[in-house]
Amino acid sequence: MQSGGPLVKIRDLRIEGLAGEAWLPIVKGVDLDLARGEVLGLIGESGAGKSTVGLAAMGFTRDGCRIAGGSIEFDGIDLVAASEEEKRSLLGRRIAYVAQSAAASFNPAHRLIDQHTEGPVLHGVSTQQASQEDAMALYARLRLPEPESIGFRYPHQVSGGQLQRAMTAMAMSCRPDLIVFDEPTTALDVTTQIEVLAAIRDIVEQFGTAAIYITHDLAVVAQMADRIKVLLRGSEVEENDTRAMLADPQKDYTKSLWAVRSFQRPEQPPRSAQPVISIAGVTAGYSAATDVLHDVSFDIYPGQTVAVVGESGSGKSTVARCITGLLPPRQGEIRFNGAPLPASYQNRSKDQLRQVQMIYQMADTALNPKLRIRDIIGRPVQFYRGLRGNELRQRVVELLEQIELEPALYIDRLPSELSGGQKQRIGIARALAADAQFIICDEVTSALDQLVAEGILKLLDRLQNELDLAYMFITHDLATVRAIADEVVVMKDGNVVEAGPKTDMFTPPHHDYTDLLLSSVPEMDPDWLDRLLEERGVDNIGEAARISPT
Amino acid sequence: MGFLTYFVLPLAVLIGLAWIGRAGFRSIPGPFGAVFRAMPLTAAFGLAVVSFYILAAVAAPAIAPYGESQIFDEFNLFPGENPDFLLGTDQLGRDLLTRLLYGGRNTIGIAFMTTALAFLIGATFGFIAAVLGGWLDQVVSRTVDVLMAIPQLIFALLLLTIFGQSTINMILVIAVLDSTRVFRLARAVGGNIVVMDYIEAAKLRGEGLGYMIFREILPNAAAPLLAEFGLRFCFVFLLIAALSFLGIGIQPPLADWGTMVRELSIYIGYAEYGDWQAASLPLLPAAAIALLTVAINFTVDWMLDRYSGLKD
Numbered sequence: 017m018q019s020g021g022p023l024v025k026i027r028d029l030r031i032e033g034l035a036g037e038a039w040l041p042i043v044k045g046v047d048l049d050l051a052r053g054e055v056l057g058l059i060g061e062s063g064a065g066k067s068t069v070g071l072a073a074m075g076f077t078r079d080g081c082r083i084a085g086g087s088i089e090f091d092g093i094d095l096v097a098a099s100e101e102e103k104r105s106l107l108g109r110r111i112a113y114v115a116q117s118a119a120a121s122f123n124p125a126h127r128l129i130d131q132h133t134e135g136p137v138l139h140g141v142s143t144q145q146a147s148q149e150d151a152m153a154l155y156a157r158l159r160l161p162e163p164e165s166i167g168f169r170y171p172h173q174v175s176g177g178q179l180q181r182a183m184t185a186m187a188m189s190c191r192p193d194l195i196v197f198d199e200p201t202t203a204l205d206v207t208t209q210i211e212v213l214a215a216i217r218d219i220v221e222q223f224g225t226a227a228i229y230i231t232h233d234l235a236v237v238a239q240m241a242d243r244i245k246v247l248l249r250g251s252e253v254e255e256n257d258t259r260a261m262l263a264d265p266q267k268d269y270t271k272s273l274w275a276v277r278s279f280q281r282p283e284q285p286p287r288s289a290q291p292v293i294s295i296a297g298v299t300a301g302y303s304a305a306t307d308v309l310h311d312v313s314f315d316i317y318p319g320q321t322v323a324v325v326g327e328s329g330s331g332k333s334t335v336a337r338c339i340t341g342l343l344p345p346r347q348g349e350i351r352f353n354g355a356p357l358p359a360s361y362q363n364r365s366k367d368q369l370r371q372v373q374m375i376y377q378m379a380d381t382a383l384n385p386k387l388r389i390r391d392i393i394g395r396p397v398q399f400y401r402g403l404r405g406n407e408l409r410q411r412v413v414e415l416l417e418q419i420e421l422e423p424a425l426y427i428d429r430l431p432s433e434l435s436g437g438q439k440q441r442i443g444i445a446r447a448l449a450a451d452a453q454f455i456i457c458d459e460v461t462s463a464l465d466q467l468v469a470e471g472i473l474k475l476l477d478r479l480q481n482e483l484d485l486a487y488m489f490i491t492h493d494l495a496t497v498r499a500i501a502d503e504v505v506v507m508k509d510g511n512v513v514e515a516g517p518k519t520d521m522f523t524p525p526h527h528d529y530t531d532l533l534l535s536s537v538p539e540m541d542p543d544w545l546d547r548l549l550e551e552r553g554v555d556n557i558g559e560a561a562r563i564s565p566t
Numbered sequence: 567m568g569f570l571t572y573f574v575l576p577l578a579v580l581i582g583l584a585w586i587g588r589a590g591f592r593s594i595p596g597p598f599g600a601v602f603r604a605m606p607l608t609a610a611f612g613l614a615v616v617s618f619y620i621l622a623a624v625a626a627p628a629i630a631p632y633g634e635s636q637i638f639d640e641f642n643l644f645p646g647e648n649p650d651f652l653l654g655t656d657q658l659g660r661d662l663l664t665r666l667l668y669g670g671r672n673t674i675g676i677a678f679m680t681t682a683l684a685f686l687i688g689a690t691f692g693f694i695a696a697v698l699g700g701w702l703d704q705v706v707s708r709t710v711d712v713l714m715a716i717p718q719l720i721f722a723l724l725l726l727t728i729f730g731q732s733t734i735n736m737i738l739v740i741a742v743l744d745s746t747r748v749f750r751l752a753r754a755v756g757g758n759i760v761v762m763d764y765i766e767a768a769k770l771r772g773e774g775l776g777y778m779i780f781r782e783i784l785p786n787a788a789a790p791l792l793a794e795f796g797l798r799f800c801f802v803f804l805l806i807a808a809l810s811f812l813g814i815g816i817q818p819p820l821a822d823w824g825t826m827v828r829e830l831s832i833y834i835g836y837a838e839y840g841d842w843q844a845a846s847l848p849l850l851p852a853a854a855i856a857l858l859t860v861a862i863n864f865t866v867d868w869m870l871d872r873y874s875g876l877k878d
Contacts, residue, residue: 341770342770361770369770370771374766376763381763382763382764383764384762386785386786386788387782396771399772
């Protein structure tokens with residue numbers, strides 16, 4: 017079975033996608049070589065074609081795509097010419113795939129171990145009994161808790177990080193020669209990400225499996241890959257060994273990727289003694305029995321940005337819902353410029369509603385797809401200020417200029433005719449249209465590519481300085497916090513763990529949980545993960561290292 | 567022979583018209599022509615038939631050879647017996663071609679009004695239930711469940727007996743009964759829309775119910791509702807025809823297809839004696855009903871295919 021040459025050899029791969037009536041190129045002539053036991057990192061922005069290339073290495077194309085030219089060889093087998101039958105015998109047995117969403121990739125109606133053993137038994141690699149024992153060994157190797165019994169749970173009974181590790185174990189079940197990892201940790205919190213990264217790297221090294229690791233996160237790929245290939249709009253930009261690539265990128269595009277997050281807003285001291293929004297002792301929950309927030313208090317001053325950070329489930333979005341009045345708190349109150357706001361938005365006056373504006377994470381669902389930009393931005397202006405006709409148009413043009421979009425070009429467009437970053441700018445303009453002093457930004461950059469996200473952060477910063485706005489910035493991304501925050505509030509399980517000015521938060525000593533959070537953010541240093549594992553001890557990565565809040 | 571003349575031939579002509587029409591529109595450059603270039607023959611046929619019906623319904627007074635309830639001495643004429651009466655006459659001596667044209671005008675017009683009314687009621691309540699939720703949603707939804715549990719035709723018969731037969735009453739009863747199904751759809755579609763962030767943004771802006779429904783929700787729900795309108799129209803149309811057939815739908819002297827089927831149904835007995843031409847007479851209005859139903863379904867299928875899915 018073993019032969020000389022590279023395991024995967026792709027030459028001049030061209031893939032096209034069907035758009036309406038025409039085939040448009042998605043991948044424009046990419047070469048790829050992968051030796052046995054080697055890990056190749058594929059990076060690029062969304063639309064760069066990295067997933068398409070990764071899937072093509074398995075001989076697979078998505079619906080509506082076709083291989084227009086080039087060759088794909090896996091261990092000497094021509095995958096372009098191979099029949100479905102031949103590919104089926106390879107997939108799962110010699111080539112495996114780990115998807116971004118493990119929750120969506122497991123069948124919720126079957127136990128983990130039954131899904132694990134299906135492949136080996138079907139391919140005749142192993143028997144049910146042997147495969148089950150192997151699964152338990154793999155679970156132990158991947159440091160899943162209770163490896164003998166965890167496999168007998170259903171997917172919803174384990175956490176997201178555990179599920180992603182179980183998925184990796186499943187990919188290993190036939191001891192494949194190649195595993196394609198498609199953004200396996202993108203949907204996970206930083207503290208969970210670490211344990212999955214460590215587990216993947218450990219098992220890939222142990223079995224000498226070759227891997228293609230697709231991600232948009234440079235710091236992650238620095239930990240995982242031996243070699244890095246950078247893609248841009250379906251073409252290769254450059255490829256080099258990880259260390260050489262990190263130390264000395266050759267192309268301008270790669271340098272710009274490396275340089276992002278250079279933007280940093282100088283920390284502003286509070287300009288006024290009176291907070292614009294103050295959250296005082298708020299306790300709230302969605303059902304009568306349980307509280308999601310426990311006695312949360314913090315203040316936001318005019319012209320300042322308060323970043324609220326925490327993992328998913330920490331209650332940071334719930335704070336926003338309390339401030340907007342969508343979720344009336346059980347105890348405590350929200351004060352605006354010193355005066356208490358009615359708990360529910362339904363009891364707030366038009367002017368009180370105007371004062372609290374929101375920008376959403378998903379610009380796709382935040383803008384009505386059937387309304388034109390002029391109506392989306394114009395409606396708050398018309399609603400709050402009663403402007404009509406020419407005056408209204410004038411104001412919309414002004415707002416579009418503020419968010420750096422050419423008014424004549426964009427005023428009559430529909431949201432579907434804008435890019436992701438442009439949509440997010442429209443969301444910002446809608447919040448500005450209300451002339452509010454306070455804006456809640458709920459993960460506004462997490463769905464965007466890094467370069468686009470940086471543009472949005474700069475825009476928000478400029479508007480803040482010009483209009484003296486106060487932001488509450490909800491995020492799980494600590495790099496964003498570093499760039500834009502004046503004050504930081506760290507939340508865990510509905511409690512404020514630590515709060516204070518940014519410089520204090522990023523210099524030790526920290527609260528234990530803040531420390532865990534900060535040290536879990538991957539750095540652009542190939543030795544970072546090794547160092548961290550050494551510091552924490554192999555058994556103390558991720559969840560095991562969790563410290564309960566005090 | 568009669569079957570060939572009166573059914574197969576017109577059908578072939580319609581299909582041919584659809585083919586030629588589509589070919590003609592296809593040659594138009596630009597986005598208007600592109601719609602037709604991507605159109606399957608079934609949809610072209612459906613559109614051709616529907617336009618043909620609408621034309622006939624609107625222009626009935628102009629193209630019908632005689633008055634709607636004009637009575638002649640020659641009754642019970644078979645098609646082709648007298649060149650003055652192309653399709654023959656009925657048992658009272660009224661020209662069948664005239665009755666068929668006016669019947670289409672009445673039935674289609676009334677069915678359209680009824681469907682529009684059903685949509686007005688159903689969609690309004692559906693969207694309100696979706697936006698407000700809570701006890702109001704529960705009350706309206708459960709009431710609709712009860713209404714839907716009772717067989718529609720029997721319920722309509724019962725209500726018409728209670729309120730008395732008139733065209734207005736019939737329109738109201740059918741519209742209310744049919745609005746339950748529209749309500750279900752509008753509430754489901756609306757329910758998917760109200761969870762969107764742009765609805766939350768509108769709520770937090772302090773917008774009223776009217777703006778919410780007509781500016782934020784309706785434009786996003788238009789495609790599925792429009793498709794449903796076509797299907798609903800068919801069902802309403804069939805229900806009116808059924809009620810007329812039973813004698814409590816559209817009343818004489820107004821012509822309508824359901825009543826015509828009933829009145830001509832006596833001829834079915836002629837099949838026993840091998841007189842196929844006479845026996846196929848009641849099939850004339852019945853086929854008119856069937857053809858329209860099929861055509862609308864073709865059209866709606868195409869619209870659903872075009873306006874749903876990932877494109878929008």
